[in-house]
Amino acid sequence: MDDYTVTFEHDGSLSVTTKKSTGTGSWTVTSDTELQFSLREDFNLDVTQISPNGHRAAYIQIDIAARRDGDTLTGEGKAVVHGPDGVVIYATDATTQARRVS
Structure with a gap:
């Protein structure tokens, strides 16, 4: 599992940073304890x-449904890896576990 920092903004946008990548996206609340x-x-x-099948990967599209429990966020979804030309290389299940930091 890779270390990452994700920032959820009040306007529904988000940003993520890892040692190998950066990204942006959006989030929505779906219940008192859940979000997508x-x-x-x-x-x-x-x-x-x-990629595991030998192709150069350019970006990943990640979609997660998550549950918040106190300062912990856990979720499941899909990660679809794309090559430099935008063509899908492969897809896999994605899981996340994060904790809130101040």
């Missing part, structure tokens, strides 16, 4: 990210 978010995570230009 979607983001496009672009690999940094100095990173050569090769």
Whole structure:
């Protein structure tokens, strides 16, 4: 599992940063303890990210349904990896577990 920082803004936008990528997207509240978010995570230009099937990956589209429990957020969804030409390379299940930091 990769370390990441995601910032949820009050206007429904979000941003994510990892050692290998940055991304932006949006989020919506679906109940008192649940939310959905979607983001496009672009690999940094100095990173050569090769997919499990041997193709160069340019970005990932991630869609997650998550549940908040106190300061912890856990979720499941899909991650679809795209090549530099935008063509889908592969898709996989995605999970996340995050904790709120001040």
